[in-house]
Amino acid sequence: MLAQRKPGILNRFYLIEIVRGLWITLRNFLFHEKVTLQFPEQRRDYSPRYRGQHYIKTVNEVENCTACMLCPTVCPAECIHIVAGEREDKEKYPIKFEIDILRCCFCGMCEEACPKDAIKLSNIYEMSQEHREVYTKDFLLEQRGNKK
């Protein structure tokens, strides 16, 4: 049950409280620091642990990924699709590495599971697209927002 609180006579005479309220809003109007961030020009600093757009880390322009399939295994949204293959300079590499970004829930488990430090979630958070985007390997290999 809701506790019934009997306000004092001064509180019940609302005008004093209203004037105090008006003073608070006026103070905010005139003096308070404005918290708005002018977005495209100003940007908030995100934590390095922020989980944004994915990329595959490369070292000397060779992808770290060995197509071990741990990220599709751990992915709760099942949005990662990898086809493994073999090439001259690398025993196992992903021929196809696709992230269905619309299904992704940005939990970061792929990054956590990766034994090769290959799939990473960057600080990039502007990912709106005009069509249903599937990130291809070429796109993921661009070192956007490399966290090092």
Place this chain on the structure above:
Amino acid sequence: MPKCMIDGKEVEFTAGENLVKVAKRAGVEIPVFCYHPGLSVVAQCRMCYVEVEKMPKLQTACSTMATEGMVVKTNSENVKKGRAGTMEFLLLNHPLDCPICDKAGECDLQDNSYGYGSAYMRGSEERRTYVDVNMGPVIQKNMNRCIHCTRCIRFGDEIAGIHEMVAIKRGNDIDITTIDGKTLQTEYAGNYSDICPTGSLTLKDFRFKKRAWMLKKTTTVCEGCSKGCNMEIQHEGDVIYRCVPLENLDVNRYWMCDEGRFNYQHTQDPTRIIEPKVKAEGGWKTISWEDGILGIKEEIDGQKPTFLVGSDLTQEELTHIKEYIALQHPGATIQHFGTPGLTSTQQDGALDQILRMKSKTSNLNGAEKLGIAPLMNDTIKADTVVVMSAGRAKLPKINAKRVIAVGVYLEGDASQFDMILPGLAFSEKDGTIVNHQGIEQKLKRAVLPRGKCKSLSEVLMLLTNKKARVGANP
């Protein structure tokens, strides 16, 4: 029966049983690498250490036979220390490439390291590396991962009957390889991959296709020959990735031949006919099931066509066909075919000392038991012939006006046919087959039928019905 104590449990045993087997029966697992129940015991990996009372040192369980009143501890501090030490030695040179190793997920080394080893590596020396030899089309070798358990050498010696793998050099430089770097000759090469406790021998066919933990497993029977080896189809979605043998001491023990192992490939062949087709001018024309059923009815209704059934069909399908003929075409001839030049179980026999049989169809014995006559001379001359098979039976030469085929066929087989209705392969249906010993074994459906394939029973039912009402695919 003599008794012994393992970890405080009293277990009965027969004389000559080693401690690994006895402990397994008691529900105690002893980790092993070199020991394999189907191979001789060498006790060289030292993983199966156990403490036996009144013995001063740790004993290897695989080479220690149980004796009356023996008291064994598999979990004492001493044993744990011994196992951890062994694990550390084995991992000294083992590369940390589990992410790219096909064995990962079903690897004895991974499991035992996780269960009994240390999480940390004390050594800092560089690991040895090898240049690998080509082992032929079946097996991919990676000597870096080898822990010298010599299971492969013993398998070649004792089971495959061909001494092709050897250990050359000694100590740290040891190299397990083929003699003179030849490719593998045996017909049972796939087993090397199965018995290898690490990823040093893996299947080329399965290389990098899927990770082991992603596969679903269906227990079924091989349809490659009349042996009827028990096996497991490993698949994900509706794609089969590989088949591995299952233990059945009455039939195939632990092994399987390459022919049976890769037999699943024809069911996923892109040239497999998966839609009803009819021969038209200059090739094949795809038709609907209704048209196909009606077309066949037009051809055979009220007549006596010759029925040729493959001895690769299951008992259920063969029975259904017999009933159908008795009902719809009384008096029509029915003959089974399968392997050229092989008409009865009397002629069937072992092709080699191990598993493979002469009959290349799985249910020759069953067809004979159902009283279906064999097709002689591998040729047939008739007015109208209806061929039914599951894709394994070798087609005879057919000399007829109209040939109607039901079952699994590749485009290459289809040249003699006028009309084809696609059927189910062994991995897509349930059923019973009878092997050469007379053992009845079950086929189990692992994947959904491809395309518009329908079971033979459904086709026969549609042919029996007055109207051809065809439901959706299962």
Place this chain on the structure above:
Amino acid sequence: MTPEISFMLIKVAIVLTGLLAVVPIMLFVERRGSALIQNRLGPNRMGPFGMFQAACDVLKFIFKEDSTPTHVNKFYYTIAPWLVVIPAFMTFAVIPFAGSLSMDGNHFNFQVANLDVGVLYCFAIASLGVYGIIMAGWASNNKYSLLGSLRSSAQMISYELTLGLSIVGLMMIFQSVRLGDIAAAQGETLFTVAGLNVPKWGIFIQPVGFLLFLISVFAETNRLPFDLPEGESELIAGYHLEYGSMKFALFMMGEFINMSVASALIATLFFGGWQLLPGLAWVVQQVANITQVDVLLVTVLFQGVSFVIKVAFFMWFFVWVRWTLPRFRFDQLMNLGWKVLFPLGLVNLFVTGILIYKGVL
């Protein structure tokens, strides 16, 4: 065309353009004011300080598709917004925005219509606005709209009583209902404290009346904390739920113009109307001396400026209160109207009568 008629037309033009200009200005003030009160910045991209944002809003309203839902009563649905806007404009007719001026034998009265009924005309016409709201709610054929308009009518009727009562005291004191007379009468000095003349503004002689009027006027204009007819949380948007584009803009326009009329009434009745703000008399004298223009003309100009400043303050006050107070519940609104404000108005009237009888006022 006689000078009277042309002057009349000029006055009408000034009032109309002024009221129309109020709408975009208030749009801007409302949006940026609310933002600054909430420690935000508000729209600041279009033009200096985001001033052209209001123009953009207006353009958007004009060019938006004007769709009419199929389930509405077309006739009433269409005329309802006009029935809100037109009375709002009409109300301003009797409000004087500067003192009268006699020059060259011509007498200029800065008031569109100097009616005998004066402030009563204001209330009469303003009450017509409720028809627009009720029509909008009923014609929309939507339960939320109907509830909104029902609340609106109940609220308007309840608070109109207090609204009327609160200024009866003022009428008794000034012995007139003509707004021009009331404004002019407030120029007198009430008393002098330490050399400072306190004018005889309505707020000083009728403080309780002012409070009642202020509160009722908030209710009459449907502004927060009494915007129950719109009540977003429970009625989505109330009576204008089914309206879009320019039709909705008309409702908004009506609200802003009502606000400006209310502000003008507060200024005229309680803050001396066009009377010069304290200190402006000296400025007028200086300007007249420097520019060699007739003092009377300059005075009228500065009277207009004073009036605009007073009105602007109260319009800002409307915005200020809106972003300070939360919305009342309907039963609270009714309790306040009937159980507090109405008796208080009667008491105020009684006390004023006694004071007048005793000769204090």
